[in-house]
Amino acid sequence: MSTNPLSLVFVAAKESAATTADRFGVALRRGSIEATIWERIGFYLALAITLVVSLFPIYVMVVTSVAPDFELYNPPPTLLPPLGAITAEHYVAIFDPETFPFVQYFTNSVVVSIVTSGLAVVVATFGGYSFARLDYRGRSAVKKLVLFVYLFGGILLVVPLFKIVVFLGMVDTLSSLMVTYLVFVLPLSLYMLGNYFEGIPKEIEEAALIDGYSRVETIFRVTLPLSMPGIVAVFLFAFVVAWNEFLFASIFLKSTANFTLPIGIVHLSLTFRQAWGQIMAASLATSVPIVVIFLYLEKYMIEGLTHGGVEG
Amino acid sequence: MSQNTLDRFDPRRIRSAYRGATIEQKEALLGVALVLPSLLLVATVIVYPLFFNVYLSLHRVPLQGAPIWNAGANFQWLLSNGEFWSSLWLTISFTLIAAVLSTVGGLAVTLLFRRAFPGRRLVRGLVLLPYVMPIVAIAFAWRWMFNPIYGVVPFVLGNLGFTELAQLSLLKSSKTALWTISLFEGWRYFPFAFLLIFARAQAIPNDVYEAAKIDGASKFAQFKDITLPELKYIVLTVLLLQIIWNFNRFADVWLISQEFEVLSVFTYETAFTTFRLGQAAAISVVLFLFLVVFVLLYVGVLMED
Numbered sequence: 001m002s003t004n005p006l007s008l009v010f011v012a013a014k015e016s017a018a019t020t021a022d023r024f025g026v027a028l029r030r031g032s033i034e035a036t037i038w039e040r041i042g043f044y045l046a047l048a049i050t051l052v053v054s055l056f057p058i059y060v061m062v063v064t065s066v067a068p069d070f071e072l073y074n075p076p077p078t079l080l081p082p083l084g085a086i087t088a089e090h091y092v093a094i095f096d097p098e099t100f101p102f103v104q105y106f107t108n109s110v111v112v113s114i115v116t117s118g119l120a121v122v123v124a125t126f127g128g129y130s131f132a133r134l135d136y137r138g139r140s141a142v143k144k145l146v147l148f149v150y151l152f153g154g155i156l157l158v159v160p161l162f163k164i165v166v167f168l169g170m171v172d173t174l175s176s177l178m179v180t181y182l183v184f185v186l187p188l189s190l191y192m193l194g195n196y197f198e199g200i201p202k203e204i205e206e207a208a209l210i211d212g213y214s215r216v217e218t219i220f221r222v223t224l225p226l227s228m229p230g231i232v233a234v235f236l237f238a239f240v241v242a243w244n245e246f247l248f249a250s251i252f253l254k255s256t257a258n259f260t261l262p263i264g265i266v267h268l269s270l271t272f273r274q275a276w277g278q279i280m281a282a283s284l285a286t287s288v289p290i291v292v293i294f295l296y297l298e299k300y301m302i303e304g305l306t307h308g309g310v311e312g
Numbered sequence: 313m314s315q316n317t318l319d320r321f322d323p324r325r326i327r328s329a330y331r332g333a334t335i336e337q338k339e340a341l342l343g344v345a346l347v348l349p350s351l352l353l354v355a356t357v358i359v360y361p362l363f364f365n366v367y368l369s370l371h372r373v374p375l376q377g378a379p380i381w382n383a384g385a386n387f388q389w390l391l392s393n394g395e396f397w398s399s400l401w402l403t404i405s406f407t408l409i410a411a412v413l414s415t416v417g418g419l420a421v422t423l424l425f426r427r428a429f430p431g432r433r434l435v436r437g438l439v440l441l442p443y444v445m446p447i448v449a450i451a452f453a454w455r456w457m458f459n460p461i462y463g464v465v466p467f468v469l470g471n472l473g474f475t476e477l478a479q480l481s482l483l484k485s486s487k488t489a490l491w492t493i494s495l496f497e498g499w500r501y502f503p504f505a506f507l508l509i510f511a512r513a514q515a516i517p518n519d520v521y522e523a524a525k526i527d528g529a530s531k532f533a534q535f536k537d538i539t540l541p542e543l544k545y546i547v548l549t550v551l552l553l554q555i556i557w558n559f560n561r562f563a564d565v566w567l568i569s570q571e572f573e574v575l576s577v578f579t580y581e582t583a584f585t586t587f588r589l590g591q592a593a594a595i596s597v598v599l600f601l602f603l604v605v606f607v608l609l610y611v612g613v614l615m616e617d
Binding site: 054058060061142148151157159161162180247276287291 | 336338339340341342343344346347349350351353354357358361362364365368373421424427429435437438439440441442444445446447448449450452453454456457459462463464467499503553556557559560561562563566567576579580583584589592593596599600603606607610
């Protein structure tokens with residue numbers, strides 16, 4: 001669960017900001033000028049195949065969520081439902097609390113994700129600043145430990161954590177998930193923020209220190225305002241991890257009233273037969289916040305890195 | 313705790329020591345104080361459970377009540393269990409096939425994106441979607457596509473004449489699951505490989521290619537002698553990361569097919585379907601040992617360059 005797209009956007013944005021000039025060079029010199037017509041056809045064909053392969057399952061999800069049942073359960077498979085038959089019935093069904101507690105799952109996921117990412121931002125800001133700016137014995141050992149934890153899969157700790165949660169009487173609580181997720185997002189958050197702080201010129205902070213600010217004042221008045229893009233990125237990264245997590249949610253939660261979206265959708269698939277329209281509608285509704293975050297973040301990160309006056 | 317150590321934690325003493333400290337000491341103290349919450353969290357939720365897991369793996373663990381020491385019985389059970397060995401082989405095959413698929417896919421798309429074209433940023437965003445979408449959504453979309461009765465994949469296979477394949481439940485049958493689920497993982501994670509490799513490829517200075525072109529190097533020679541050596545390190549890193557994560561991957565596999573028994577699924581079922589927690593702990597100890605080996609490998613590769 002430590003892998004996450006958003007951290008990579010962060011990396012990619014940094015790289016792309018550094019190589020914009022190079023890209024222009026690529027565009028000018030290696031673009032359409034010298035390519036033969038056949039090379040161009042081959043290129044666009046390959047591009048089209050890449051896009052189709054990447055997007056086809058998502059297209060199927062969208063189509064299925066708006067196709068009526070008689071289209072879905074009669075051959076051939078529905079890829080282009082007749083326009084007149086397109087229906088919102090599956091969406092109506094999942095948002096109707098009488099038939100399916102989707103809204104409840106959605107709310108639970110929002111609560112867990114927001115608390116997790118809020119805590120992650122606070123803890124990782126402290127730790128990341130400590131990594132980047134302050135010198136003390138054992139710092140590199142702590143950094144290595146954090147990196148090692150980054151490679152962990154949840155399955156390695158699922159048995160002891162379950163026993164601990166039972167022992168603490170935290171079974172079927174959302175707080176058990178918040179604490180667990182917080183720790184699993186921590187390694188990458190620490191690294192992202194640590195790198196971000198390192199990118200802020202030391203001189204800016206030193207100027208504030210000379211002006212008579214204490215170290216703590218400097219952090220709050222100078223460093224943190226300059227680091228907003230990095231802090232937002234960490235918040236959203238943690239949000240996405242908490243939003244998607246399945247393993248611990250499936251073990252710690254017992255009553256349907258507490259389910260988060262991923263286990264909620266699994267629950268839906270187990271309770272109803274032939275509910276593919278509803279399942280795809282719920283899947284899409286679950287994806288929308290994540291895709292929105294991703295789109296926003298990609299833009300935000302590149303802007304933050306190029307216009308922020310901060311060399312990454 | 314002796315009186316002496318108690319004294320050390322006396323707030324008054326800390327405060328007066330803080331006032332008398334040099335700037336370096338104060339900074340060090342602040343550094344430790346700021347990293348402490350992270351450290352405590354990792355210690356209680358990762359490090360302690362890790363040791364607790366080893367303890368559990370040496371006990372018979374009832375759902376309620378205290379664990380009962382049973383020496384190495386759990387490991388004996390594990391090593392003499394055919395299910396474990398077949399699960400281990402399945403995990404290794406799945407891990408490698410999926411890691412190679414996603415890395416090669418990411419490399420191929422990188423080469424495609426080396427060229428500038430209108431709308432490249434938009435297309436890049438779209439190509440990342442398999443990796444960005446929540447796993448539960450993606451897994452159910454694939455399950456629907458592979459549904460033996462209504463799915464589009466068996467339908468197309470049937471029409472192409474693969475009638476035998478079309479009748480199988482491709483994500484569950486032991487004949488095909490390794491390939492279909494590895495394909496799923498490769499598809500899901502190729503954007504991860506693409507992003508990392510692409511970022512590195514963008515950093516190769518263009519002059520190198522110019523020089524090669526002037527010397528008359530073919531496109532293929534440029535790829536073989538410039539692009540590939542420059543990308544070797546990042547490709548290896550991506551491959552190793554994929555291997556590490558695939559080995560412990562649970563949600564993806566479980567959500568797409570409960571019958572694909574890799575070690576993570578084996579652990580989960582042992583622990584939470586049949587409630588043999590001690591034996592499940594023993595499996596995760598084995599998984600952890602593999603992780604340690606992988607990490608040493610990873611460090612070795614990193615150190616080499």
